[in-house]
Every structure is written in C-alpha cells, then in structure tokens.
Amino acid sequence: MGGILQQCIHSGFGVEMFKEDLTGPEYAERYIEKMQLAGLEFRTNSLVTELHEDRTLVYTNPIEGYVEVQGKAVILTMGCFERTPGQINLYGDRPAGIMTAGTAQSFLNKDGFLVGKRVFILGSGDIGLIMARRMTLEGAEVLGVAELNPYSSGLARNIVQCLDDFDIPLYLSHTVIQVIGSSRLESIIIAEVDEQKQPIPGTEKTFEVDTLLLSVGLIPDRHLTAQAGIKLHPRTGGPIVNNRYETNVPGIFAAGNGLHVHDLVDWVSLEGERAGESAARYVQGELTDAELISTEPGNGIIYVVPHYVLKQVDEDVRFYFRVDNVYKNVKVNIYKDDELLKSLKKNVMVPAEMEMIKVANQDILDASRVRIEVEVL
Amino acid sequence: MYDVIIIGSGVVGALHARELSKYPLSILVLEKNNDVSMEATLANSAVVHSGHDPKPGSLKAKFNLLGNRMYRQLSKELHVPLLECGGLVVATSPEEEQVLDGLFERAGVNGLLENEYQMLTREEALILEPNLSDQVSKAMSLPTTAVTFPWEMAIAGLENAINNGAQLLMNHEVTDITRSEHGFVVHAGGDVFEAKAIINSAGAYSAHISEMLHPKFFTITPRRGEYFVTDNRFPIVQTVVYPAPGKKGKGILATPMVHGNTLLGPTSNFVDFDAQHQTTPEGLNEVRNNITKTIKHVPFDKIIRSFAGSRPTADAGDFIIEETSPGFVNLGGIESPGLTAAPAIAKYVVEELVIPRFSVLPKSDFDPIRKKRVKMHELTINERNEHIKDNAKYGHIVCRCETVTEADLDAIHRPVRARSHGRDQTAYRAGAGRCQGAFCSLEVLKILSRELNIDPIDVEYKPRSFVLAAKTKGAQ
Numbered sequence: 049m050g051g052i053l054q055q056c057i058h059s060g061f062g063v064e065m066f067k068e069d070l071t072g073p074e075y076a077e078r079y080i081e082k083m084q085l086a087g088l089e090f091r092t093n094s095l096v097t098e099l100h101e102d103r104t105l106v107y108t109n110p111i112e113g114y115v116e117v118q119g120k121a122v123i124l125t126m127g128c129f130e131r132t133p134g135q136i137n138l139y140g141d142r143p144a145g146i147m148t149a150g151t152a153q154s155f156l157n158k159d160g161f162l163v164g165k166r167v168f169i170l171g172s173g174d175i176g177l178i179m180a181r182r183m184t185l186e187g188a189e190v191l192g193v194a195e196l197n198p199y200s201s202g203l204a205r206n207i208v209q210c211l212d213d214f215d216i217p218l219y220l221s222h223t224v225i226q227v228i229g230s231s232r233l234e235s236i237i238i239a240e241v242d243e244q245k246q247p248i249p250g251t252e253k254t255f256e257v258d259t260l261l262l263s264v265g266l267i268p269d270r271h272l273t274a275q276a277g278i279k280l281h282p283r284t285g286g287p288i289v290n291n292r293y294e295t296n297v298p299g300i301f302a303a304g305n306g307l308h309v310h311d312l313v314d315w316v317s318l319e320g321e322r323a324g325e326s327a328a329r330y331v332q333g334e335l336t337d338a339e340l341i342s343t344e345p346g347n348g349i350i351y352v353v354p355h356y357v358l359k360q361v362d363e364d365v366r367f368y369f370r371v372d373n374v375y376k377n378v379k380v381n382i383y384k385d386d387e388l389l390k391s392l393k394k395n396v397m398v399p400a401e402m403e404m405i406k407v408a409n410q411d412i413l414d415a416s417r418v419r420i421e422v423e424v425l
Numbered sequence: 426m427y428d429v430i431i432i433g434s435g436v437v438g439a440l441h442a443r444e445l446s447k448y449p450l451s452i453l454v455l456e457k458n459n460d461v462s463m464e465a466t467l468a469n470s471a472v473v474h475s476g477h478d479p480k481p482g483s484l485k486a487k488f489n490l491l492g493n494r495m496y497r498q499l500s501k502e503l504h505v506p507l508l509e510c511g512g513l514v515v516a517t518s519p520e521e522e523q524v525l526d527g528l529f530e531r532a533g534v535n536g537l538l539e540n541e542y543q544m545l546t547r548e549e550a551l552i553l554e555p556n557l558s559d560q561v562s563k564a565m566s567l568p569t570t571a572v573t574f575p576w577e578m579a580i581a582g583l584e585n586a587i588n589n590g591a592q593l594l595m596n597h598e599v600t601d602i603t604r605s606e607h608g609f610v611v612h613a614g615g616d617v618f619e620a621k622a623i624i625n626s627a628g629a630y631s632a633h634i635s636e637m638l639h640p641k642f643f644t645i646t647p648r649r650g651e652y653f654v655t656d657n658r659f660p661i662v663q664t665v666v667y668p669a670p671g672k673k674g675k676g677i678l679a680t681p682m683v684h685g686n687t688l689l690g691p692t693s694n695f696v697d698f699d700a701q702h703q704t705t706p707e708g709l710n711e712v713r714n715n716i717t718k719t720i721k722h723v724p725f726d727k728i729i730r731s732f733a734g735s736r737p738t739a740d741a742g743d744f745i746i747e748e749t750s751p752g753f754v755n756l757g758g759i760e761s762p763g764l765t766a767a768p769a770i771a772k773y774v775v776e777e778l779v780i781p782r783f784s785v786l787p788k789s790d791f792d793p794i795r796k797k798r799v800k801m802h803e804l805t806i807n808e809r810n811e812h813i814k815d816n817a818k819y820g821h822i823v824c825r826c827e828t829v830t831e832a833d834l835d836a837i838h839r840p841v842r843a844r845s846h847g848r849d850q851t852a853y854r855a856g857a858g859r860c861q862g863a864f865c866s867l868e869v870l871k872i873l874s875r876e877l878n879i880d881p882i883d884v885e886y887k888p889r890s891f892v893l894a895a896k897t898k899g900a901q
C-alpha cells in the first residue's frame with residue numbers, strides 16, 4: 049500500500065497536512081495506520097482488470113484468483129504513469145539504458161539496483177530532478193538535464209536542491225536528438241531548439257553516457273475507464289468530475305494522480321478525502337442531483353478541476369488549476385459568468401506548480417459558468 | 426558429428442529445423458545471440474502476404490504463394506495466432522489506379538486464384554475497411570492476406586523441432602567453417618562441431634557465412650524500415666492497407682497486429698550495418714506524412730513505440746536458395762516476403778536438397794503439435810480460477826498493461842528459453858504495453874534472476890548488454 053510514495057524515500061511530504069517534513073513511506077504509513085485503526089478491509093497484490101458501468105469490477109490475486117464484486121460506490125485512485133521513450137520522438141537505436149526516471153527510482157529505492165553510472169536526464173520533471181540527486185549520491189555521474197521548454201517542468205525547490213547543489217547543468221530549450229549504441233547506450237546528442245521546438249543546427253553537444261532517464265510527463269492511468277463509459281478530459285487526461293469528485297457515471301468517483309497529475313501529496317490527500325466522503329454519502333443515498341455550473345479555463349490556464357460544480361449547498365469548492373507558461377506579476381481572476389468574483393495577486397506562476405483557490409460554495413450558486421483567468425499586469 | 430547444422434535461429438532457421446525434425450536426423454541450430462530470432466524476424470511488418478506483388482517468375486513469387494497457403498495449418502499446429510484479416514491495396518489517383526490495374530494482372534500471373542484477388546470500388550472497399558482515407562478511389566482486395574506473430578512463429582517452430590529431437594545452442598556465433606572428410610567443421614562460440622550438411626540462414630550475415638567457404642558471390646545491404654506502434658486499446662484498421670506500390674516497394678502500410686496494436690510503416694532506405702536499427706526524424710516523418718494518404722483518423726497521440734527493422738537485401742534482388750557446394754545450402758537475401766515464404770522454403774530445401782543426401786524416410790513418431798500455452802484472457806473467470814488453483818502464479822499479474830502473469834513468464838523454462846529482459850518484453854509481452862515496462866521491469870528482472878538462478882546484475886537486456894550497472898551497498 050502507499051503507491052508511488054513507497055519509492056519516494058526523499059523528504060518533502062506532508063508539510064501542509066501534518067506540518068512536518070516526512071519521507072514518502074512515512075507519509076503513507078500515517079494513512080495506512082488510520083486505515084487499519086478504522087478496520088478497513090483491503091487486498092494487496094490485487095489488480096483490478098475490469099470495471100463496468102454498474103460498478104461491478106473484477107480483481108485478481110494469487111490467493112483468491114479472479115473475484116467479481118459490485119461496489120455500492122467505486123473510487124478510482126489508480127495514480128498515473130510516465131510518458132515513455134516510445135511516446136516522444138527519440139531517434140536512434142533501442143539499446144539498454146533508456147528508461148523512465150520513475151523506473152530507475154523503483155530499481156534504486158526498492159531494491160538498491162543502480163541502472164547506470166554515467167547518466168543524462170531528458171525532461172525536468174520532478175522525478176528526473178530527484179533521480180539526478182539520488183543517482184549522484186549513489187556514486188553515478190549525472191552529466192546534465194535537458195528540457196525542451198524554456199522553463200523547468202519541476203518544482204523550483206527541486207531545481208535548487210537536486211541540480212544546483214550538485215553542480216548538475218540544466219539545459220533549457222534543449223532536447224536529445226539522437227541516442228547512439230546498439231546493445232548498451234554509448235552516447236547521446238543534444239541540441240538547442242528554436243521557438244517551434246525544432247533543433248537548431250550547429251548547437252549539438254555529445255555526451256558519453258550509459259544511461260538516459262526520461263522525465264517527460266505523467267499521464268493519469270485510465271485503462272479501466274473506457275469499459276465503464278467514463279468520460280475523460282482532453283487536457284488532464286483523467287476523468288471529468290464535479291465538485292463531489294463524481295464522474296459522469298453515478299457512483300464512480302476519482303481522485304489523485306489518476307484524476308490529474310499533482311506535485312504535492314497533501315492535495316492528493318485532500319482530494320481523496322473529499323471523494324471518499326462523497327462516495328459514503330452516495331451509498332447512504334444522500335447525494336441528490338442538481339443543475340451543473342461549468343468551470344472554464346480562461347486566458348493562461350490549461351485546465352480547472354473540478355470540471356463542474358453542482359448548484360446545491362455544499363462545502364466550499366477548491367479549484368485546482370495549472371498555468372500554461374511562466375508568468376510574473378499577474379492577477380488570477382475568478383469570474384462567475386462575466387462578473388469578477390475574486391482576484392488574487394501573484395508574483396510568479398509556473399506550469400510546474402499546481403495552483404489552488406478556495407471559493408465559498410454559496411458565492412457561485414447563481415452562476416452558470418465559473419471562469420479562471422490570468423491577467424498580466 | 427551432426428547430420429545437419431543450421432546457422433541462425435530466425436524464422437527461416439527455425440522452420441528449417443522443424444521441417445528437418447520430421448526425419449531421423451541429428452540437427453543442431455547455432456545462434457549467435459542470447460535469445461532466438463532477435464534480428465529481422467523481430468522487427469518487420471508481420472504480414473503473411475498473398476503473393477500478389479513479387480516479380481513474376483522470381484523465387485520470391487514462387488515461395489510467397491506457397492508459403493501463404495501453408496500458414497493456416499502451420500499456425501494451428503504450432504498454436505501461433507494468425508489474424509486472417511485480408512488486405513487492400515488502395516489507389517488514390519488516376520495514376521495509382523493504373524498501377525493497381527498492373528498489379529491485378531501480376532497477381533494472376535503469380536498464380537493467385539480468382540477468389541484470392543478482386544478489384545473493388547471505393548464503396549465496396551469501405552465495407553471491408555471503414556477507415557480508408559477520402560482520396561481512396563479504388564482498391565484491390567486480397568482476402569488471403571493475414572498477420573502472424575513473427576518471433577512467436579520462430580520460437581514455436583524451434584520448440585516443436587526440439588520436442589522432435591533437434592538441439593539449439595545460443596551464444597554460439599559461427600566464426601569459421603572448413604571442409605572435412607565427412608562434411609564440415611564449424612567453429613562457434615569457442616566450440617567445434619562437425620556436420621554432414623549445413624544450412625546457412627544467418628539473415629543479414631548470410632553472405633559473411635557463405636564467404637567462409639566460397640568466393641564472394643552475393644552481397645547483403647541492409648535496407649532499413651522504420652515504424653510506429655500504436656496503443657492496442659485504440660485499433661485503427663481491421664485489414665492490412667497497402668498503398669499502390671511505387672519505386673520503393675510495397676510502401677507504407679497500416680497493419681493490424683495480432684494483439685490489437687496497429688503498425689504504421691515501414692520506410693525503405695539502404696543504410697550501413699551500423700545504422701540498420703536506428704530511427705530517424707526523416708524516416709518517421711515519412712511514415713507520418715504518407716500514412717494519411719491511405720487511411721484517416723490516425724491517432725498520432727496513441728503511439729507507444731517507434732522502431733526500425735532491417736531487410737537483408739541481396740544485390741540480385743531475389744531470394745538466393747541454392748546448394749552452392751555439396752551439402753552446403755545458402756539462403757541469402759531472404760527479405761520480404763521472407764516471413765511468409767519461410768515454411769515453403771524450408772519444405773523445398775529439406776525435401777529437395779537435404780534429404781536426398783541422407784536417403785531417410787520420415788519418422789513415424791513426429792509430433793507436429795506444439796502444446797498450447799494457457800491464455801488467461803481467452804478464458805472465463807471460472808476457467809481462470811481452475812488454473813490459479815493449480816498454479817497460483819496465474820493469479821499474479823506482473824505486467825498490468827498486457828495482463829501477463831508470473832506463470833506466463835515460466836516460459837523461461839520452456840525448450841526455447843527466454844534469457845533476457847528484452848525477450849520477455851517481446852515474446853511474453855511483459856512490458857509491451859502502454860507503459861513500456863515502467864511498472865513491471867523491476868519485477869521481471871527479479872523473476873529472471875530467480876528462475877535462471879543468476880545474480881540480478883547478470884540479467885541481460887539485449888544480447889551483450891545488461892539491465893543493471895551496479896548494486897548499492899545495501900543491496901550487496
């Protein structure tokens with residue numbers, strides 16, 4: 049139990065929920081204890097292989113075999129998976145030594161296996177940054193991190209603590225244009241890219257490395273959703289939900305990285321609590337239907353979760369969203385229909401850091417749309 | 426002393442081994458890699474072509490048609506999936522319609538029966554393949570076109586051969602061959618073997634092997650083909666869609682795979698041996714730009730992998746299938762349609778060239794059937810649970826994306842063993858899905874290490890490369 053947290057042995061978890069700086073496994077342990085105290089039944093080593101619209105699902109493990117159960121409610125918290133070498137345009141051979149940073153992390157932190165000794169990292173996602181530090185501490189040499197965008201896709205604190213502190217160069221607006229080596233990776237060539245993200249001839253640099261780790265994005269795991277008829281959002285990649293975290297299929301809820309990719313575990317926990325509470329209310333028959341208020345990403349915003357709010361008295365709504373670029377000295381405006389409801393000043397906003405704004409539920413009940421927008425001052 | 430040594434364990438070597446194992450002969454297959462069929466047989470279009478396309482009168486034309494007609498039976502006997510999906514060659518302009526007319530004529534000359542090729546209007550073609558592009562004006566239907574699982578075919582052929590008495594040695598690269606009183610002396614992987622006859626099915630290296638005994642009489646140049654593979658949850662086509670052929674051969678195809686993925690490609694470029702498996706921006710762009718000519722709704726965001734395969738193209742352009750000196754059979758230039766032709770080439774070589782030397786009759790106890798592996802996804806929940814009761818490993822799913830169980834990985838202990846991480850990914854599909862092994866590769870590594878009884882650090886990824894570089898102090 050604990051998911052991805054079990055391989056995140058670094059600290060930095062729980063600052064918000066527990067006001068403590070915990071490691072991933074420590075953070076997970078707090079919740080596992082709570083589950084055990086509450087006497088919840090659980091299954092490990094059990095993979096859900098099917099999910100249907102009527103909330104029946106099939107799981108399997110070596111002890112029980114395949115089991116079909118029907119939930120009065122079902123919550124999807126399947127996490128996310130990493131974009132793979134196959135999904136990006138990586139040109140050249142397919143030697144050993146190319147893998148996602150999360151895979152290398154599981155090898156190292158779960159079993160103490162080091163996947164390489166001279167390492168380059170493509171993509172500045174948090175897992176890549178964390179692994180740059182981890183591999184360095186374990187005696188590998190990390191020669192650099194290349195990022196296609198002109199800004200990092202990882203948290204600022206990770207850039208400082210994982211790269212700067214170890215003198216690992218970050219090449220912004222750079223990408224790997226070729227991998228060389230037929231059985232084991234021998235070298236890679238990187239190049240600077242122009243505004244259209246095309247490599248600029250003459251800017252190539254070669255690094256002799258045996259390993260290339262990829263930290264080029266995370267995608268919510270949605271392989272059970274299609275069969276159950278759950279609608280997905282094109283920008284988040286996860287299900288479309290309302291402020292109860294309920295999907296379009298009644299009684300099926302979603303939260304965490306399987307809904308949209310988070311950078312802070314504390315917000316995953318908050319979402320999980322809200323989804324859990326809604327599911328409990330659904331089972332008690334307490335959830336009633338209502339008209340929907342849609343939430344819309346305006347200027348500068350990639351997406352807003354939840355995608356809908358029910359016109360119904362309920363808890364305050366936390367809107368989670370990400371910006372589409374680096375912004376300095378801006379205001380975030382929340383509009384209900386076309387009326388400005390709330391405005392917050394921000395010195396810096398970056399795509400790597402998810403934003404959250406809480407809005408009182410009764411303030412928007414008479415709206416038909418809520419829009420969040422960045423205003424450059 | 427062996428009766429026959431086969432050099433190379435691609436689909437060609439494998440099916441020769443199986444064909445020979447029908448006779449009371451001692452057979453040895455020598456393979457340089459740590460796993461079988463990791464070369465041309467690993468990276469190709471997997472199409473069992475109908476035989477409509479090769480130049481009339483060529484060996485390619487002859488063995489393609491014969492091979493196609495053997496595939497159904499062979500796939501059944503060896504329990505290798507065969508997708509009998511048919512094919513369509515489509516025209517998108519008046520010029521291409523003319524090319525199609527020429528191809529129609531050629532299909533007849535090549536011996537296809539009347540019901541094996543038909544000209545269709547756009548409307549008729551759309552019934553067979555709804556996802557054709559709007560430009561498609563006419564199509565030739567080839568109902569006997571099918572799709573196989575290439576390396577599974579090679580593995581199955583070898584397994585069946587081994588069950589019928591053949592032997593296989595991996596990590597044995599043939600480095601020298603000399604003649605001896607009774608036949609040949611073969612040096613491979615530090616060992617020396619003797620054989621009365623040799624079949625050279627070393628694919629891209631067949632010219633090199635031939636030159637160990639003969640003066641050079643053919644050259645092989647790698648001809649690279651680049652591809653995209655798409656996620657199997659979003660099928661794109663239900664039939665093989667060929668463009669009208671051009672100067673560069675059959676062109677860029679959309680091919681439904683036996684596991685539901687779609688293959689887009691290949692390109693066709695002569696390259697150096699060094700570059701034969703490299704993908705390039707030019708090549709993959711060519712696939713991207715050409716595929717939308719023949720089909721539509723191409724989900725480029727559902728691509729899970731790209732790769733390049735290498736055709737061992739001989740200078741003469743045709744297959745070389747010849748006993749070039751007594752007892753030495755050269756199989757050179759077995760490029761496309763080599764996968765389709767392989768069973769027919771094997772039957773011809775064994776029956777016409779090899780067996781006459783030995784004057785033996787077929788064995789009465791040859792068993793053509795390779796036992797079917799349990800395929801959990803084909804079973805009902807109750808049937809699955811019966812298997813799990815016998816073997817709990819069937820309940821342990823290692824690869825979530827392709828639902829590969831720990832029991833599936835017990836194939837490590839079958840006659841043709843998987844020894845490398847790369848092989849698990851291809852043959853047993855652990856890591857072949859959308860996450861490309863991100864979740865399961867650690868577990869696969871540990872299972873390989875446990876079952877092969879080797880240290881994790883010694884688990885190979887591909888031939889001559891390892892998954893791990895070191896262990897931390899804690900893990901030592």
Ligand SMILES: Cc1cc2nc3c(=O)[nH]c(=O)nc-3n(C[C@H](O)[C@H](O)[C@H](O)COP(=O)(O)OP(=O)(O)OC[C@H]3O[C@@H](n4cnc5c(N)ncnc54)[C@H](O)[C@@H]3O)c2cc1C
Nearest residue numbers: 051052060061095096126127128175304305310311312313
């Ligand atoms: C490398 C890394 C570093 C991070 N660092 C920090 C940090 O310093 N501070 C911080 O606050 N946050 C950090 N985070 C973010 C935070 O840890 C994650 O966002 C959070 O743990 C995600 O939780 P989750 O439950 O949504 O998903 P996961 O933890 O991924 O859990 C999903 C679970 O679902 C299971 N599952 C999936 N499919 C199935 C199925 N079909 N059947 C059964 N089970 C299934 C999986 O096995 C897994 O256990 C980090 C994340 C990563 C990856």
Ligand SMILES: Cc1cc2nc3c(=O)[nH]c(=O)nc-3n(C[C@H](O)[C@H](O)[C@H](O)COP(=O)(O)OP(=O)(O)OC[C@H]3O[C@@H](n4cnc5c(N)ncnc54)[C@H](O)[C@@H]3O)c2cc1C
Nearest residue numbers: 433435437457465466470472599628650735762763764765
């Ligand atoms: C891009 C592409 C697309 C294709 N599409 C199709 C198609 O759709 N339909 C079709 O019918 N055909 C197709 N083909 C052709 C088909 O893949 C080949 O004809 C077939 O796989 C050749 O098999 P093989 O056994 O001769 O060669 P290989 O599979 O290359 O096997 C040769 C074996 O010999 C071994 N070897 C080499 N040297 C030595 C040595 N010195 N000692 C020991 N072992 C050695 C190698 O390691 C290898 O295992 C395609 C080919 C390519 C490349």
